[in-house]
Amino acid sequence: MQSKNPLRALVASALAILGLAAPLAAEDTVKVGILHSLSGTMAISEVSCKDASMLAIDEINAAGGVLGKKIEAIAPDGASNWPLFAEKAKQLLTQDKVAVVFGCWTSSSRKSVLPVFEENNGLLFYPVQYEGEEQSLNVFYTAASPNQQLVPAAEYLMSEEGGSCKKFYLLGTDYVFPRTANKVLKAFLMAKGVPESSIVEEYTPFGHKDYQTIVGKIKSFAAGGKACVLSTINGDSNVPFYKEFANQGLTAADCPVMAFSVAEDELRAMDVPPLVGHLAAWNYFQSVDTPENKKFIAAFKAKYGKDRVTDDPIEAAYYGVYVWKAAVEKAKSFEVDKVRAAVYGLEFAAPGGMKKMDAKNQHTYKPVYIGEIQKDGQFKIVWKSKGLVKPDSYSSYLWPDASKIPAPTGGPKK
Amino acid sequence: MPPLRVLLVVLLGLACVSPVATVATAADDAELHTILSALASDDAAVRKAALVRLGASRDARLIPFLDDYSQGSAYRLVDRVVVAPIASDGADGTKVAILLDPLSRQPLGAEAVPLGELTVLEAGRRERVAARDATNRLRLYVPDRDARLSAVTRVGDGEDAGAAGVLADVLAVESDPAVRRAAAEGVHLLRLLDTDPEHAALRSASISALADLGSARSLPKLRAVLDTKPDAETAAVASAAIARIESWQSTLRAVGHVFSGLSLGSVLILISLGLAIIFGLMGVINMAHGELVMIGAYATFLTQKAFELWLPAAWSPAYFLVAIPIAFAAAAMVGWIIEQAVVRWLYGRPLETLLATYGVSLILSQLVRSIFGDNRAVNSPAWLQGGIEVANGLVLPYARLFILGFCAAAVIGLVLLIGRTRIGLLLRATTQNRPMAAALGVGTRRIDGFAFALGSGIAGMAGCALTLISNITPNMGQELVVDSFLVVVVGGVGKLAGVVIAGLGLGSLTKLFEPWTQAVWAKVLVLMTVIVFIQWRPSGFFPQKGRLSDA
16 A cells, blocks of 8 residues: 555554454453552552452453453553542443443442442442442342351350450441441340440541540450450551550450451551451451362462462452353353343352352352451451351341342343 | 471480480479370360469469460470471471470471471460460569569459469569559459358458459459349448449549540641641641651651561661651651752742642652552561550550650750751741841751751651551551641641640540540541631631731
8 A cells, every 4th residue: 555644554554453353352352340449548458359350350261261252351440539430330331331340349439330330231240348238230249248247256256265255345437337337236236135235336537546545445344354346447547446455455365356347458567466366257268278269379479479468358359250250151141131140049169168149139148257367467267157148138137127128229221 | 398307307406405404394394295285185175274284383484385375386296395486488488497395495406397297286265365364373473573463463353263362372472562452452353253151241341442442453343243232231332332443443534534635646746846847937838748757657667677677686676766767867858859849949839839749749649659559567666565554454555655755855856956056047037037038148948948858857757656556558648637737727837836735735635525425526526626716816826926927
């Protein structure tokens, strides 16, 4: 081709290449979205989830893809900005036309994207434990619902093994997860006969750093022994809390702290010695001893570095991709409605062992573990549920009458 | 390393060590080793019995062993127990350690062995509680007075009424007054558990004794006594005791709240001092102030890492003292660069300065996030962990006391620097009347740079101090800058005394509200108080006076 204008020639050839390449790409790949904060305050937690989903996608591609197609991941940055999450979700669903999205961490970001997914009948796999009280047909919740984390933890502390605790200090950061979690915990404890006078509920603002008064209160609360703290303290506030706790002379043996938001990844950022012996409740620990988990940890470390650790949301973000793959293969289609139907009741092998998707309520059957913090920043598993625990989307302690539970939202377009 | 070789190394080591052991203790040691081996039993009752016997042995050498055992660093090797407290990464990535004898703590062989080859003595929560009890019994007789005090307290808090005799034994030989007090308190506490009607008189006497001691620990137990519906006389004694103790405790709590207020105030002063210089003396609104605090915190983190990497472990407790000047220098350097590159071009344009420094703050925090990538942990030095118990139930943490002292030193140093030195004089001259100072030959541009670097450096030292009580994150600056502006605005921009008064005032106010409103409402109330205060005195406690304030 002879052209007087070299720029025009370049554009023409570029167009030609694109024109040839585009149909090829469309045939060989299926697009999926990964929507996490890669910058801003939540990046510290969410980048690990994105890494886990990417690892699963790479593995699936290396093994031949899904229904003969390679997965092409599109990972925009939610930037810890909840309205931006909705914008990016819309872009993924309407412009990129992704088959599925893996993502979100905070409940605020999930609530922000929910209308977008419901309006466009998209599919979201959400990998973080949350407060429940939600059930959308456009979301699969691969992490714990409240009854898979909070209730077993309180039960453990009340048992002889857990120290026969009689007094409970519910301490959290002031936002939706701790508030709802403590509502569930309080309802459970009172149902078990714990008098209201033995339960203290307290909240701190986001980013609270001065725990002197609260630790002083806990100290007099715990003076008679048999007391524990159930902590939904979030993020940065944990370090000042545990430091003050140790400095005022309290130990895990006197008054254990059971944390619901401290996992291996968070422990990397903490001064661990004052935390040794305190507890956490999750559905997965890096120390779960199965061959699949060893393989998973090795693959994760090989891809992202020796000092990286795996934890509960990382596992959930990883196997969420495999759940979707299995459902697609079962449905022999990428269509959201067919895939959704295939997910119900699906049994699958995750790094932490066999798990199962619920037949109706969009959540996941999971085992529950209680771990004790060790000096190396890992957890020693001290208690494990017998088998898998059925998920409650709406806690039975807050909705004693099951018939009043709201119907699921979203779903196929009418 | 194959297991056989592990055994060989250890046996060789044993052969070397054995002659050192004295003949006199050999028999006792053999018995202790037998008890230790019982810890490897599958039967929880046997393990517990072994721990109780260890506790009764009065052999202080067992204390570090029990610590290792609780931490999962005690191992079983064939038929003996060894400890490996310090593990390191071996050549092939597995954990290796030099094995030690559990009693003498002499190395068993010079070569590190892979820990994977050994069976760890698992200590669950129950074992650890029993090990803690045993450690407490052992510590009743150690030379260290603080350790004895804490052990006596813990034994007294136990549920085992029989332990009263153990504490009575301590009273017979103990001479330290605080330990004697805690032991006596413990004896009385444990006697409360004795519900035998024949001992009712003894029990009543103990209740009165506890009231005399003002014992906080006894409150739940005294209430439990009331719950058991005792005879009228005991009930009256117990009620009176509870009332007396509660009134004493509320006095102590008040003292505690005052201390918390001072401590929070000192933190606020520290993070605001630098801002007071830059904003107060130079009139520059530096939105990147919080990031300078963060740079100080990260400089502390790097100093700690450097000590870990390049200096002997014995020096590491000193890292914190070295980190203070390093944090100062790092933040001062960054502050000076900000002044030279951005702020100096914008003097007299406050709005542009505000926007530009806000941009700098975003750049700095994302830069740190990109470099360090993650939350990082700064470990407080051991000598600043824990606290001093000034009265029963009132602990003043060393870290907080240190920050109080550090803050006082920083304020005094700064006042002296500004009030008594030549550079301080030039600084005051420049800030009071820039053209006049320049006319008299003061290099005002250099003084600006110096003042900015000084304020930044103090922010850096605040960041260093903050690592003692908090953690470090790239976005910590954004949380701090609001608090520090609050302090400077309430204090007024004229004098450093404003910062001191505003810092202590806001700290005390927060801690005054917090006990009865919880933290969330305390924050709301404090902010409302500040708004009302600003309405009343728009320029804060110490408004700028003179010609400049009209400009």
